[in-house]
Amino acid sequence: MLRRSALLTALAALLACLVWTPAPASRAAPASAAAGPCGVLASGASAAAERAVSAACAQVAAGVWYTWGGGHGPRPGPTYGQVDPTDPASEHDPERLGFDCSGLVRHAYAEATGSDMLDGVASAQYYTHRAAARFTAAQGLGPLLPGDLLVWGNSRDLHHIALYLGAGRMVEARQSGTKLMVSDVRLGGDYYGAVRIDPGPVTGHTVQTWGSGVWTKEQPATSAARVYAFPGPTTVRVACQKHAEEVTSDGYTNDAWSYLPDYRAWVTNIYIQGPAWLDDVPTCTF
Template identity: 80%
Template sequence: MLRRSGLIGTLIALLVCLLWPPVSAAAADSSCRVLAPGASAAAERAVGAACAQVAADVWYTWGGGHGPQPGATYGQVDPTDPASEHDPERLGFDCSGLVRHAYAEATGSDILNGVAGAQYYTHHAAGRFTAADGLAPLLPGDLLVWGTSQDLHHIAIYLGAGARQSGTKLMVSDVRLNSGYYGAVRIDPGPVTGHVFRTWGTGVWTKAQPSTAAARVYAFPGPTTIRVECQKHAEKVTSDGYTNDAWSYLPDYKAWVTNIYIQGAAWLENVPTCTF
């Protein structure tokens, strides 16, 4: 799996439903369609919308699908990949662009507007799965991601088809769990529950603990809608002219962020105090 260093990521794929890595894939059904029961109607529609692009022989193009509205767009040149030279002439999608389009078609709303990391950490999450969980709990329409918590560079829709890199079309691909697979998220397109806020600033890191010295988890590329579970007083932080000792726990990231970068009062209204 070739890696790109740009913001959008590396590859694009909708993955066929395989219970094991490709060593047992000989008898797998490589059709681009829902291949197992149990998915929500919205997830099945998302698979169908993505498969329609496969059937239409649409290009993989770097940066494609990230226009003002969901849908195919002309791509960009990735300076690290000579194969992307003609992407500005190709109408198509990259990995997160296709995911965005598929779920917009399925739900009638642009709920996954962003790159791979933003889509995985979405507040529209019904469930999350780690690499250790394997494929067994996954259902059609779940989103699989590759990379690290800090840099999720590839995302795919489980159960369907996929693509490779610039210069290729969208196509069926096997699930590969031995190439930096990080985990998966199941999308809930319904109303978001919990305490919902929005961050401000760019490159704001979430932390494994409510401390500036704690390990970094993920950086918000820009203002981001987040779900807050609780807040607590911890390390005092001074940044951008503000000082605050309040930190909020974000369940979708399993991480903390200083309240300085959350729009609202220094101590968020109606959010309970963490008991852990």
């Protein structure tokens, strides 16, 4: 999918993940992409992951539409979409009950677990503190199991997400003007990697951030490369903390930084709710 302007990307992040914008010659491709069985196509997945796949496939079988922003209501489930001003194919989305990519993932795991555990856009779902394992693009499909979440984009902007079925296939809400479909996994382009969801109790130290647009960093320093910005208060898992560069921001000064394993990044403790040095969180040894 081609990236949109920074302004439209920010707007879409508040609503849902962005839609694919293929070249004109590929506009008809989704009809054939929907062919083939939708279901668990490999062994080894957890019971919850298999139920998530079944829930997503039930929506495919029902002929549910992609709708821009769909599936992000107060509760999981299809909702009427919105018009994407950059995509003429979305003109009927406000008339259709459906899902966008992250709305479908949210619904699938809510049906599978009885908990709205993946509420949010594609980036929030990928960086969830409920991750059991993560896989890079370089690892390909070899280690993946049905129910794993595939994502596209980069660390700052993950714009599409889908559920893996096995055998190189996935179920996705792809773009306006199409219905939910089964597709071959697209490993080229900006495929970023995958995450496996653990629906059980969360392990490790979880805390809540505050503020909006708070960047995580590759190293515990303000000059380090940016990784991901929290759009708002976010539950995160902290592995450890250390004293590093002193930061002054929003009326606070602190030299403590926390390492967030789900982001493989650091954040200043200023933006973590709680004391300046987090209780019961060990000191990093790296």
